[in-house]
Amino acid sequence: MSKKIDRGILKGNGLSPLLFVLCMDPFSRKLNEKYTKVTVQTDAESHSTNHLLFIDDLKLLAEDGQTLEEMTEKVKKFMNNIVLKINNEKSATNDPCCEDTATLL
Template structure:
């Protein structure tokens, strides 16, 4: 089934995040139900997940490329220019982060495990305090 898009909602419109959640909820549920989760360890605790959703962004966490197959089912395509991987299995779909120990995601520098670096958190905290003062 296909439908020609005749009207769009502009980026920044308050309806955009609501529509994103409504559209991504079925995908999120299916990912949680059927696909292997990856444990993300921080200094204080650990969490098991296979994806993160934020505003209009999807971050997949997977041990192999099989998780990518669900994207086709939902009619989603990976934008290789905006995507990265630290595994050779997916380098045809995303840029390979060879020899990279940190990367930027949503403006925060994270290590190869997806955990924000201490330096990045301190910078973010300082910027937040500055914004609150103004």
């Protein structure tokens, strides 16, 4: 079953965060299945993940540039499928592998 959406939902719409989560949850699970998790240490505890989802943001975490590049390509394909775009002006990376998608810090 498919439904073509002719006009997007604005960020201010109350459904926007819910729709983002509904779209991103299956993709989040795929990222967790396929890619190694990075451990992030805080003062009190540590957490392992390979990505973080915020209200309308996705942050990718990887141990090396090759993995980050693979993850970025998966994100591009997925975003294209759900008709979302990566905003290059609001995206940043610390790895040259993703300079075409994000601003190099």
